[in-house]
Amino acid sequence: MTTVNGLIAVRNLHKVFRVRSAANGGGRRAGRKVELRAVDGVSLQVAPGEILGVVGESGCGKSTLARMIVCLEEPTDGEVNFDGIDVLRLSGRALRALRKRFQIVFQDPYLSLNPRIKVGDALAEVLRVHAIGTKADRNDRVADLLRMVELGADLRARYPAHLSGGQRQRVGIARALAAQPSLIVADEPVSSMDVSVQAQILNLIRRLRSELGIAWIFVGHDLSVVHYIADRIAIMYLGRIVEEGPADLVFTSPLHPYTKGLLESAPKPDPRMKIPAAPLQGDPPSPINIPTGCRFARRCPIARQFCLDHDPDLRSHEPAHTVACWAATEPAAWERTEILSAR
Numbered sequence: 095m096t097t098v099n100g101l102i103a104v105r106n107l108h109k110v111f112r113v114r115s116a117a118n119g120g121g122r123r124a125g126r127k128v129e130l131r132a133v134d135g136v137s138l139q140v141a142p143g144e145i146l147g148v149v150g151e152s153g154c155g156k157s158t159l160a161r162m163i164v165c166l167e168e169p170t171d172g173e174v175n176f177d178g179i180d181v182l183r184l185s186g187r188a189l190r191a192l193r194k195r196f197q198i199v200f201q202d203p204y205l206s207l208n209p210r211i212k213v214g215d216a217l218a219e220v221l222r223v224h225a226i227g228t229k230a231d232r233n234d235r236v237a238d239l240l241r242m243v244e245l246g247a248d249l250r251a252r253y254p255a256h257l258s259g260g261q262r263q264r265v266g267i268a269r270a271l272a273a274q275p276s277l278i279v280a281d282e283p284v285s286s287m288d289v290s291v292q293a294q295i296l297n298l299i300r301r302l303r304s305e306l307g308i309a310w311i312f313v314g315h316d317l318s319v320v321h322y323i324a325d326r327i328a329i330m331y332l333g334r335i336v337e338e339g340p341a342d343l344v345f346t347s348p349l350h351p352y353t354k355g356l357l358e359s360a361p362k363p364d365p366r367m368k369i370p371a372a373p374l375q376g377d378p379p380s381p382i383n384i385p386t387g388c389r390f391a392r393r394c395p396i397a398r399q400f401c402l403d404h405d406p407d408l409r410s411h412e413p414a415h416t417v418a419c420w421a422a423t424e425p426a427a428w429e430r431t432e433i434l435s436a437r
Contacts, residue, residue, distance in 0.1 A: 100139035100140060100141060100175075101140055101141060101142045101144075101176070101177060101276060101277060101309050102139065102140045102163065102174070102175065102176050102177075102196070102277055102309070103138075103139045103173075103174075103175045104136060104137055104138050104139070104159075104163060104172070104173070104174055104175075105137050105172055105173040105174075105175070106135050106136075106137055106171070106172045106173070107133055107135070107136045107137070107159065107162060107169050107171070107172035107173070107174065108131070108133055108134060108135060108169060108170045108171040108172050109131075109132045109133040109155070109158050109159075109162060109167065109169055109170050110129050110130065110131050110132070110170045111129070111130040111132055112127050112128070112129060112130075113127070113128060113129075113130050113382070114126065114127060114128075115127075115128045115382070128382050129382065130381050130382050131333050131381050131382075131384060132155045132158040132333060132381060133155040133158050133159050133162065133169075133333050134155075134332075134333035134334055134381075134384070135172075135333075135334060136155075136159055136172075136330075136333070136334065136335055137335075137408075138328055138335065138338070140277065140309050140311060141309065142276065142307065142309055143303065143307045143308070143309055144309050144310075144325050144326065145299075145300075145303060145309070145310040145311075145312055145323055145324045145325050145326075146309075146310070146311050146312070146324060146325070146326050146327075146328060147312045147313075147314065147320035147321070147323065147324030147326070147327040147328070147341065148160070148311060148312070148313045148314070148320075148327075148328050148330055149314055149315065149316075149317050149320050149327060149328070149329050149330065149356065150315065150329060150330035150331055151315060151331070151374075151378065152315065153378065153381070154330045154331055154332060154333065154378070155330060155332070155333040155381070156281075156313045156330050157201075157281050157282070157313060159313075159330070160198065160279045160281045160311065160313050161198075161281075162174065163196070163279055163311065164193075164196050164197070164198045164279050165181060165182075165189065165193065166198070168182075169182065176192060176195065176196060176277075177195075177276075179192060190224075193273075194224050194273040194274065194275065195273075195275050195276045195277065196275055196276065196277040196278070196279070197269075197270035197271075197273055197275045197277075197278050197279070198270065198278070198279045198280075198281065199263070199266045199267055199270050199278060199279070199280040199281065199283050200266060200281055200283075201281050201282040201283065201285060201286065202286065203254075203259060203262035203263040203265065203266045203283075204254060204255075204259070204262055206266055207254040207262060207265060207266065208254075209253060209254050209255055210253070211253075212250065212251055212252060212253055213240075213249050213250050213251070213252055213253075213254070213257070213265050214236050214250030214251060216265070216269060217235075217236045217239050217240075217250075217265075217268055217269055217272055218232050218233070218235075218236050220269055220272035220273055221235055221236075221272055221273075224273050226272075226273065226274075235272070236250060237250070239268040239269075239271055239272055240268060242268065242271060242302070243264040243265070243267050243268045243271070243298060244264065244298065245261060245264050245265070245268070249261065249265075258291075259286065259287055259291065260287060260291040260294060260295065263283055263284070263287070263295055264295070264298065266283070267283075267295075267298065267299070267302070271302070271306075271308075275308060276308065276309060277308065277309045277310070277311070278308055278309075278310050278311075279310075279311045279313070280299070280310060280311070280312050280313065281313045282313055282314055282315065283295060283299075283312075284296065284314075284319065285314065285315065285316075292319065296319070296322060296323050299312070299323060300323060312324055316360070317345065317353075317356045317357055317360060318345075318360050320341070321341050321342075321344075321345040324341045325340070325341060326338065326339065326340055326341060326344075327339065327340075327341045327344045327345070329344070329350060329352065329353045329356070331352050331378070331389060331390055332378050332379060332381060332384065332389045332390075333381060333384075334389065334408075334418065335408060335418070336350045336352055336353070336390065336408070336417065336418045336419070337349055337350040337352075337353050337415075337416065337417045337418070337419075338408070338415075338416050338417075339414055339415035339416065340414055340415070343414070343415055344415070345357070349411055349415065349417040349419060349422045350390075350417050350418070350419045350422070351390065351394045351395060351396055351419065351421075352374075352390050352393075352394075355374040355393075356374070358374075359374055374393065375393060376392065376393045378393070379392065385402075386402065386403075386405070387401055387402040387403055387404055387405055388401040388402070388404070388405065388406055388418075388419075388420065389405075391434070396421055397433075397434045398420075398428055398429075398431045398432060398433055398434060399431040399432040399434065400420055400424075400427055400428050400430070400431040401420055401428070401434070402434070403431075404420065406418040406419055406420050406423065409423045411423060
């Protein structure tokens with residue numbers, strides 16, 4: 095894990111869900127409770143004013159991680175320290191007082207807003223719950239929040255159904271800003287938008303970071319989008335971080351085969367280029383039945399027997415760049431073993 099002067103420090107975070115299994119060919123009885131390891135030992139830090147991008151395929155655990163950081167999901171194990179305070183030990187008034195300092199923006203701006211509450215009232219409700227200002231102050235603050243996210247004051251009287259998707263997400267960001275947080279977790283906030291609206295929201299986040307000094311954890315599945323906005327990037331696969339480092343370094347000099355596959359999977363804006371074969375073939379293993387050794391080995395184009403036998407941990411490859419891959423951190427031991435026919 096990269097060492098930074100952390101505003102928030104997540105240490106060895108785990109989340110295990112107890113779910114009912116389905117029947118399979120091996121005779122497993124349907125309906126019995128099994129463990130689903132959604133997040134399996136994640137550690138990361140975010141410095142004040144920094145944007146950390148978390149990238150991975152659907153089902154890798156990144157949204158569960160985001161929800162645990164803002165206390166919407168209770169971890170099975172691990173620590174979430176915010177400015178030196180163990181958030182998971184707090185409850186009641188103490189947690190509510192600290193909760194003002196970390197907020198979340200959800201993926202679907204329509205579902206995250208109450209369709210029966212006008213925009214202005216939704217923003218004022220945050221101020222009322224956290225006892226911020228008088229009623230008159232709150233009225234002025236709502237107008238300020240709308241200006242901050244580049245929306246007109248006339249929108250305060252509208253319902254969410256009367257807004258476009260981009261406008262609704264701006265309202266979601268304004269709602270997160272209302273409590274004057276130090277950290278905002280954005281869970282795939284642009285994944286459902288077209289490219290032009292995506293760019294507007296990304297530029298808005300960058301401007302707010304610059305003007306207000308707010309730290310962001312930006313969760314996404316498109317590495318090119320996250321590279322545009324993030325200072326550092328953490329790549330997540332099957333509940334774990336497999337690579338982390340400065341955004342430019344991860345994007346231009348990726349170390350993990352999974353990171354390279356994500357980059358190669360991104361569409362190229364050139365109609366003359368032939369469509370290549372999918373670089374990431376197959377599906378990730380089930381988080382109910384995680385294989386031994388490296389979790390990516392069964393899909394990896396350079397996997398060897400060593401990868402199946404040994405589970406790699408996150409190690410420094412060079413200053414500020416860490417990776418969980420034997421080919422990068424233990425090349426001598428990795429090269430001595432048999433090459434697998436992974437694909």
